[in-house]
Amino acid sequence: MANILIFLLIIVGVGFFTRLSGNPMGHSSAFMRRRILNWVPLGVTYALLYMARYNLTVAKIAFGSLMDKSDFGTIFAAGTITYAFAFVINGPLTDRIGGRKAMLISATGAAVANGLMGLFTYMRPETNIVLVFSILYSINMYFQSFGAVSIVKVNSHWFHVRERGMFGGIFGILISTGIFFAFQIGQFIVDWLHRTELPGGGFEVSPPYWVFWIPSLLLLVFVIIDYLVVQDRPSLAGHKDIETGDASSGEDDTPDPVLVILKKVITNPIVLTIGAIEFCTGVLRQGIMHWYPILAKELGYYKTFFVTDNWGAILFVAGATGGMTAGWISDKVFGSRRGPVAALLYALLFFSALVMAFAIPNRWVLGVCVFVISYCVIGTHGMLSGTASMDFGGRKNVGTAVGLIDGLVYLGTGLQALCIGFITESGKGWTFGGFLTDAQRGWSIWPLFLLPFALIGTILAIRIWTAIPEAARKKGVPGDAPTTKAGNGEK
Secondary structure: OHHHHHHHHHHHHHHHHHHHHOOOOOHHHHHHHHHHHHHHHHHHHHHHHHHHHHOOOOOOOOHHHOOOOOOOOHHHHHHHHHHHHHHHHHHHHHHOOOOOHHHHHHHHHHHHHHHHHHHHHHHOOOOHHHHHHHHHHHHHHHOHHHHHHHHHHHHOOOOOHHHHHHHHEEEHHHHHHHHHHHHHHHHHHHHEEEEEEEOOOOEEEEEOOOOHHHHHHHHHHHHHHHHHHOOHHHHHHHOOOOOOOOOOOOOOOOOOOHHHHHHHOOHHHHHHHHHHHHHHHHHHHHHHHOOHHHHHHHHHHOOOOHHOOOOOHHHHHHHHHHHHHHHHHHHOOOOOOHHHHHHHHHHHHHHHHHHHHOOOHHHHHHHHHHHHHHHHHHHHHHHHHHHHHHHHHHHHHHHHHHHHHHHHHHHHHHHHHHHHHHHHOOOOOOOOOOOOOHHHHOOOHHHHHHHHHHHHHHHHHHHHOOEEEEHHHOOOOOOOOOOOEEEEEEE
């Protein structure tokens, strides 16, 4: 019942936020309805991809000793590094074939890979678990890498720059919904289908194959829905294409050659700075999301503490509110500039990570810190990967821009997976004057590892405070302030 109520809250939250953002470009009501019809199934598919990506963490907890922390870190790193480098191919490819086809490829491939992971879990999970899961999870993550590229590619044709703060908020909600599906619904699947209460008290968990099979089946359903409903551009859905005011403003939609696209993207200092910030985001987001419930289980308060018992719901609330407030502030306060919001959120994130370094013994303070960091990091990710990539990549080249930016996110993810898995498994750390137990000591370096990335991200976000696409600046986007140009038509 709680899960159903939270899912209804998701629907109400998206509707309220969409209404709050208004209609600054004066689109017709028919266009607005068709746009909603376009991005809702696409967005649900994207959320299900998250469920089919982060179910590995839920499975790791259920596997227990069959998959220790270093095993999990190795498997997760193999997948995320594959995800990162896949963008070299899949970003330009999505610019060529369109976001709709890319999403169909993504959802189909991820569904098959999750089906195979479930089959292996069902048959012999104790045999070569690291090798087999590393291969299958890497295949899954290759197809997953089309996901963010495709949804941003499609919506770059449907949203003007002045509306993209709203889309960034929606993007944050979609991310949070996927995380809710993965952690909250995923854990519900394990508890419902794989957990058996023992007569003398306690419980045992069987191999969690359904945590892979259910997302696989749902993705296949939405492949059919997306094929029937989603269109790349308004003109393909019976409406006039709109001028988007981004870096492709004034150009036709004929795809550029791959080398031309790559040159435009990798020589753009704004895109490169956003990519560097998002590398830090990858370290911080996954460094909290996946390791906090593992910490809670090891320290003895998993399933006994509100935050850990409802981790999926906590991440949903943090991410959805972070995405919505970041998007609204970006469009309404800072005139559709993304840098100020990212800088403010990163500064708050840095402060929270600093407090967290001293909060390992106190589960309540630690719980507040991980909530605030999740709020900040998902809000920032929605603004930069989901919105700024459209603004500065332009609708023609946004696939490659998102590929570069999200690829760097997952390089950061791979780095933290290897490092945190190793440092926490080693059991070495600070004692803080004897205040930490042996179990807590192994986790004491965890927040210290995150701190430098929070500081670097804050500094880089401040550097793009005034950045906005040239086409939007010429049309007088509110809040714009004249500065010197930074190359490739941006300032």
